[in-house]
Amino acid sequence: MEFRIARELFLSGVQKVQGIVEAKGAMPILSHLLLLAEKDRICIQATDLEIGSKAFYPANVNTPGAVALNARKLYDILRELPPDSEAHLLREENNWVTLKCGKAKFRLPGLAAEDFPSLPDYSEDSLMEFRCSELREMVRKTFFAVSPDETRQALNGLLLEKENGSACMVGTDGHRLSMITRSLKQTKHQGQEKLSFLLPKKVLSELLKLMEDDESIFGFTEKSNHLAFIQDQQVIVSRKIDGKFPNYRQVIPTDNPVQIRVSREDLQHALKRVALLADEKSKMVRFEIRPGALTLISDNTELGAAREEIAIEYDGEEMFVGLNARYILDVLNVIEDEKVTLNMKDQNHSCLITSDEDDRYRSIVMPMRL
Amino acid sequence: MNDSRQILHIDMDAFFVSVEEVLDPSLKGRPVVVGGDPDGRGVVAAASYAARKYGIHSAMPLARARRLCPQTVFVRGSHGRYAEFSRRVFDILETYSPEVEPMSLDEAYLDLTGCQRLHGPVLETAQRMRDEIRSHVGLNASIGIAANKLVAKVASDYSKPNGLLWIVPGMERRFLAPLPIERIPGIGPRGAGELRRLGVRTVGGLSALPRDLPEEVFGKWGAALYFKSRGICDSPVSGAREDHRSISRETTLDEDSLDAAFLESTLSYLVEKAAAQLREAELFTRSISLKLRYSDFQTVTRSHTLDEPTAEDSEIFRTSVRLFRGEIGARRTRVRLIGVCLSGLTRRRHRQAGLFDTGDPLRTDRLYSGIDRIRRKFGFRSILRAASRTEPI
Numbered sequence: 001m002e003f004r005i006a007r008e009l010f011l012s013g014v015q016k017v018q019g020i021v022e023a024k025g026a027m028p029i030l031s032h033l034l035l036l037a038e039k040d041r042i043c044i045q046a047t048d049l050e051i052g053s054k055a056f057y058p059a060n061v062n063t064p065g066a067v068a069l070n071a072r073k074l075y076d077i078l079r080e081l082p083p084d085s086e087a088h089l090l091r092e093e094n095n096w097v098t099l100k101c102g103k104a105k106f107r108l109p110g111l112a113a114e115d116f117p118s119l120p121d122y123s124e125d126s127l128m129e130f131r132c133s134e135l136r137e138m139v140r141k142t143f144f145a146v147s148p149d150e151t152r153q154a155l156n157g158l159l160l161e162k163e164n165g166s167a168c169m170v171g172t173d174g175h176r177l178s179m180i181t182r183s184l185k186q187t188k189h190q191g192q193e194k195l196s197f198l199l200p201k202k203v204l205s206e207l208l209k210l211m212e213d214d215e216s217i218f219g220f221t222e223k224s225n226h227l228a229f230i231q232d233q234q235v236i237v238s239r240k241i242d243g244k245f246p247n248y249r250q251v252i253p254t255d256n257p258v259q260i261r262v263s264r265e266d267l268q269h270a271l272k273r274v275a276l277l278a279d280e281k282s283k284m285v286r287f288e289i290r291p292g293a294l295t296l297i298s299d300n301t302e303l304g305a306a307r308e309e310i311a312i313e314y315d316g317e318e319m320f321v322g323l324n325a326r327y328i329l330d331v332l333n334v335i336e337d338e339k340v341t342l343n344m345k346d347q348n349h350s351c352l353i354t355s356d357e358d359d360r361y362r363s364i365v366m367p368m369r370l
Numbered sequence: 371m372n373d374s375r376q377i378l379h380i381d382m383d384a385f386f387v388s389v390e391e392v393l394d395p396s397l398k399g400r401p402v403v404v405g406g407d408p409d410g411r412g413v414v415a416a417a418s419y420a421a422r423k424y425g426i427h428s429a430m431p432l433a434r435a436r437r438l439c440p441q442t443v444f445v446r447g448s449h450g451r452y453a454e455f456s457r458r459v460f461d462i463l464e465t466y467s468p469e470v471e472p473m474s475l476d477e478a479y480l481d482l483t484g485c486q487r488l489h490g491p492v493l494e495t496a497q498r499m500r501d502e503i504r505s506h507v508g509l510n511a512s513i514g515i516a517a518n519k520l521v522a523k524v525a526s527d528y529s530k531p532n533g534l535l536w537i538v539p540g541m542e543r544r545f546l547a548p549l550p551i552e553r554i555p556g557i558g559p560r561g562a563g564e565l566r567r568l569g570v571r572t573v574g575g576l577s578a579l580p581r582d583l584p585e586e587v588f589g590k591w592g593a594a595l596y597f598k599s600r601g602i603c604d605s606p607v608s609g610a611r612e613d614h615r616s617i618s619r620e621t622t623l624d625e626d627s628l629d630a631a632f633l634e635s636t637l638s639y640l641v642e643k644a645a646a647q648l649r650e651a652e653l654f655t656r657s658i659s660l661k662l663r664y665s666d667f668q669t670v671t672r673s674h675t676l677d678e679p680t681a682e683d684s685e686i687f688r689t690s691v692r693l694f695r696g697e698i699g700a701r702r703t704r705v706r707l708i709g710v711c712l713s714g715l716t717r718r719r720h721r722q723a724g725l726f727d728t729g730d731p732l733r734t735d736r737l738y739s740g741i742d743r744i745r746r747k748f749g750f751r752s753i754l755r756a757a758s759r760t761e762p763i
Contacts, residue, residue, distance in 0.1 A: 172725060174724050174725055174726060175722050175723070175724060175725060176725070177725055246725075246726045247726075251725045251726065279718075279720065281656070281677070281678075282678070282720040282722070284720040322720055324722060348723070350723075350725065364725065366722065366723040366724060366725055367723055368720040368721060368722050368723065369719075369720065369721045369723065369731070370720070
């Protein structure tokens with residue numbers, strides 16, 4: 001095996017799989033990535049046996065072949081090579097690999113390509129097709145709400161639903177929920193049936209790294225126990241999560257007489273400041289809502305106290321509610337619109353956050369009891 | 371006068387029974403037991419001095435008390451009544467000093483240091499205190515006076531019933547030396563047994579041991595004996611009850627045990643005790659620690675911090691039993707002491723509501739306030755978790 005490839009291209013390909021590769025596992029081969037050289041391109045593969053990815057990059061291939069290399073070491077080397085240079089890779093006897101670049105030369109002990117676990121079988125037949133920029137937006141705007149608690153398997157990933165030509169993603173940790181709906185590209189496989197999948201957290205965080213903010217197309221496919229996101233030159237495959245996602249539709253509040261319209265930036269900045277002195281664990285900030293003004297208050301006696309008032313569009317009854325500042329900020333951080341609306345009923349019911357320009361993105365935050 | 375402190379330990383004589391006698395004077399002089407139905411499985415909560423003459427004492431099964439003295443009058447008892455009498459006693463104590471530290475309903479420390487100019491000589495002041503309690507509340511109090519809490523407590527105990535004893539500063543060791551070691555607070559029947567095996571029977575014998583020996587044999591508890599046996603104690607009388615830093619409950623088992631089910635039932639009981647005190651103080655805990663001492667005196671603690679503060683038995687138990695199983699799983703050594711400690715205490719609990727919660731979020735709050743009310747009226751052991759051991763600890 002022998003090929004030459006632009007350093008930048010190689011580096012970005014190797015970088016993208018660092019999150020999948022296990023640095024310290026029981027199986028040494030899993031800390032490696034697989035390099036396959038064929039015709040005019042190379043393929044970089046990685047897997048942790050739960051998820052796997054492969055991507056193709058144009059290269060000048062002299063001799064086709066394959067070898068597994070330590071992913072971290074290869075990344076470290078490529079990172080230190082001079083910009084705009086070219087890397088020259090040659091596999092020698094016993095899977096030793098020589099990497100040359102300019103006057104630098106490295107010899108790396110590789111492992112046999114045959115020992116590298118193959119990626120699970122995946123389907124190429126798209127059930128849904130996303131514009132890359134939209135898929136990225138959908139994941140980014142719901143991913144933070146996913147539960148970090150690995151014991152709650154069904155909440156440990158995002159729900160992806162397809163219905164009537166639209167896709168909906170929902171993330172929740174049981175205390176807050178974010179959901180987004182976007183239209184799908186028309187596909188050949190235009191079934192009208194409702195589909196529903198649970199996407200594991202890790203595939204989502206890796207997906208976020210792969211996706212550029214462009215209009216290329218990502219297809220979503222399913223085959224037996226595996227899901228895949230497929231783009232022109234790259235694929236990411238994952239095992240499905242078992243478990244029943246809670247009935248999220250029934251917790252979307254419909255009766256919200258209290259509606260507070262506020263500048264997203266004002267709220268975001270004030271809340272960040274007041275939250276500095278909120279209880280470290282609960283991060284509770286009291287929202288005191290009065291006509292024309294919202295007062296944010298932290299009065300944790302141990303840490304001190306903070307309060308700030310901001311202008312709001314509201315002329316209803318006075319109302320006090322306790323909310324986890326982190327949950328609210330997570331939502332405000334991913335909304336681009338200028339104004340957001342907090343829709344509430346009373347201090348015991350959920351707060352629905354919407355933005356004026358996008359009624360297909362909604363977040364729900366449960367209050368804390370004061 | 372020298373600069374030593376003047377600490378009083380006030381201890382009401384047979385408090386529960388005496389309250390019953392005030393309320394029903396016909397009981398006076400008769401053997402009376404507070405604790406409920408003698409046909410039930412309860413135990414003696416308190417016994418009058420007349421009953422004690424028959425060998426009846428606290429924590430004895432009621433049925434046995436009746437066998438010892440068939441003419442005993444059994445009274446169910448009411449926490450509310452006792453709390454009311456206790457308050458009246460404390461109202462009197464607080465007119466003497468702001469530094470009153472309640473230990474229980476019927477027991478308190480009081481610091482009179484520097485009050486001679488105001489109240490006169492300490493012995494007369496203490497006598498006045500006793501007279502006042504006697505005439506206003508109708509109860510007898512025994513008072514021990516000494517330069518520290520330890521000796522004051524031993525002195526009040528020694529002076530019972532209806533006594534007053536002042537241990538003049540400098541006389542502490544001579545007073546303590548001939549007493550049996552069980553008189554020292556903190557030396558229970560088990561500790562006393564262990565000490566007797568070392569040939570120690572009296573406090574004097576204890577103070578004669580080489581300084582390092584008790585510590586080598588008993589660890590920290592042993593090290594403290596050096597000072598206790600000499601009547602040395604510098605713990606202050608903490609008047610305005612400072613905020614709890616932690617609440618803990620532990621017990622040395624009657625016999626070292628490997629029986630996980632038994633140990634867990636003991637743990638459950640201790641958790642209930644600690645959690646009840648937590649709720650009484652209107653606090654919530656965030657950090658739960660399990661303490662185990664093995665028969666080789668090795669002591670381990672294991673802790674877990676919760677996401678949200680709680681005061682619920684079930685949650686505290688769930689966490690502590692998980693710590694227990696994680697710890698005990700690896701060991702085959704018998705357990706000598708088991709305990710639970712609640713820390714990270716906070717007055718507030720901002721409970722995060724859940725999206726998918728079903729049912730009334732305040733239900734468990736009501737459950738626990740109901741349990742606490744039942745206990746205030748009928749005593750702690752009147753209602754217990756099914757997982758808790760039922761024999762007294």
